Amino acid sequence: MAEVGRYYDGETGQRLTVEVTLVETGVLRLSHPELQNGPVPGQLDWPFDQLRALPDQARDDQLIVTLVADHSDDSSLIDNVRLTLVGAALIHDVRAVCPLLDKRDVARGTGFKVVTRLGMAVAAFVLMIFVILPAMANTFANLIPIEREVAYGKTIVRNMERVFGGREAGQLMCSSPKGDAALAQMVARLTENTPTDYDLNIAVMNNDMVNAFAAPGGQIVIMKGLIDKAKSADEVAAVLGHEIAHVESRDPTRGALRAAGSAGLLSMVVGDFTGGGIALAMTQWVLDASYTREAETQADVYAREMLGRAGVSTAGMATFFRTLEESTKGGPDLPTYLSSHPSSGSRSDLAASFAEMQSNTTSVINEDDWKALRSICDGHSKTGKATKGSKT
Known part of the structure; x- marks a missing residue:
């Protein structure tokens, strides 16, 4: 028994009310006097296995079907013709004999x-x-404007405190009148003949790690463990000069931006520092920072020249790096050419050679000030977990 459907040829927009018959030979036959595209005038046969239901059906009481495109590389894979079937019985029968009706074809x-x-x-x-x-x-x-870089650097230092267990800003930062004065005197001596683009903000953190960190915007953190490890104030001054070099070259800013990705770049540009995840990613990079060999070498050169202009011997720098080298003996050590940092031994030799050419040098601060700096954390409550290690 023939049912009726609405046929659109997909080209003219003309709608024909056609008779629809399910033929046992496996075709859906469309009949109408104006159908001229089939092998028989007034008749089109659509094979069951080529029928496809359109994915978006607006109504439940009708079914819109079409044909698979003639060419399998067609971008749509669907012909432009449409046939709207109405009547629950016809729709049921078509679904029963067309198992591929809901298939989504993939182009060759x-x-x-x-x-x-x-x-x-x-x-x-x-x-x-x-x-x-x-x-x-x-x-x-x-x-990036320096003031914006400074603001981000302060955020990173605050997050650094959180990493080491500080619950409040400044909780892990050591301070004493004499210790602060000694540190300020050391910075003034180093920068007197080597001006910096930044107002350096240098703090000592109460942690046993033998390290120092440079954050964006002139923020530098020296760990108490490094001061304890140093045999003289000149050794601390050498490390400080090295970190100042990274600050002046904006190495921490570049590295932190790369660590935070495009979101970090955008936040730095617009001055939005509320993204905790971004700031944490930057902080983690600063803590794990591994600069290129070129950047480390240039920082050492900067530090030696800074010490030289300040009239401070680089012998302390040589001693510090020699101590680091000795502390790594017995463990795995990559050759210099495989390391991202110059070897401690070569850094020590260069500093020692530079010291031999110096004359009329004096310690960066006097012995009393050095004692005050070494005691800057005395009486300070250590709430962060001490971590052993050396990366400077």
């Missing part, structure tokens, strides 16, 4: 296209991470 070569585009996406991601973002970080590090 789709797998290759997917693999190709996935490869392109991976390549784009790698390009973004290892080329574009570093280039953007380098560019923005030189364009």
Whole structure:
């Protein structure tokens, strides 16, 4: 028994009310005097296995079907013709004899296209991470206003305190009148003949780690463990000069921006420091910072020249690096050319050679001030967990 449906040829917009018959030969036959595209005038046969239901059906009481496109590489894979079936019985019968009605066809070569585009996406991601973002970080590090960089650096230092267990800002920072004065005198001696672009904010954190960190915007943190490890104030001054070099070169800013990605770049540009995840990513980079060998070498050169202009011997720098080298003996040690940092031994030799050319040098601060600096954390409550290690 024939039912009726609404047929659209997809070209003229003309609608024909056609008779629809399910033929045992496996075709859905459409009949109307004006149908001229079939092998028989007034008749079109749509094979059951080529019928497809459109994915978006607006009504439950009708079914819109069409044909698979003639060419499997057609972008739509669906022909433009449409046939709207009405009547529950007809819809039920069509669904019963057309098992592929709801199939979503995939064009020939789709797998290759997917693999190709996935490869392109991976390549784009790698390009973004290892080329574009570093280039953007380098560019923005030189364009960001210093006051904005300083604000972000302070946020990173605050997060650094949280990492080491501080619950309140400044809780882990050591301070005493004589110790603060000694540290200020050391900074003044170093920068007197080597002006800096930043108002340096240098603090001592009550932690046993033998390290010092440079954060964006002139923020430098020296760990108490480093002061305890040093045999003289000149050793601390050498490390401080090295960290000041990183600050002046904006190495921490570039590295932190790369660590935080595009979100970090945007937040730094607009001055929004409320993104905790971004600030934490930058803080973690500062704590784990591994600068390039070139950046480390340049920082050592800067520190030696700074000490030289201040009239401070670089012998302390040589001693400090020699101590670090001795502390790593017995453990795995990469050759210099495989390391991202110059070896402690070569750094010590260069500092020692520089010291031999110096004359009329004096200690960066006197013995009483050095004692005051070593005692800056005395009586300070250590709430953070002490961590042993050396990365300077």
